[in-house]
Amino acid sequence: MLIVLIIIWLLVGALSFIYWWTKDYDFTTNEILLLILSSTLGPIAYFVMNIHMGKEKTLIKKRKDGST
Numbered sequence: 897m898l899i900v901l902i903i904i905w906l907l908v909g910a911l912s913f914i915y916w917w918t919k920d921y922d923f924t925t926n927e928i929l930l931l932i933l934s935s936t937l938g939p940i941a942y943f944v945m946n947i948h949m950g951k952e953k954t955l956i957k958k959r960k961d962g963s964t
Contacts, residue, residue: 905938912942 913934917923934941 906935909935909938909941912939916942 910931913931914923917927917930921927934944937944
């Protein structure tokens with residue numbers, strides 16, 4: 897059972913990396929090391945790539961009245 901969970905963890909990380917990387921770039925052999933590293937992150941890789949690929953979310957908008 898543990899081996900199955902490890903395989904699922906690695907697959908989720910690899911697929912997350914491929915999903916985000918191929919949105920803006922071609923996936924070439926140069927990115928194999930990045931694929932391996934993101935595989936070890938598992939589901940966390942999805943969120944890391946979300947931040948890395950510039951998908952910023954505004955948490956607090958600046959005030960429009962110009963006061964500080």
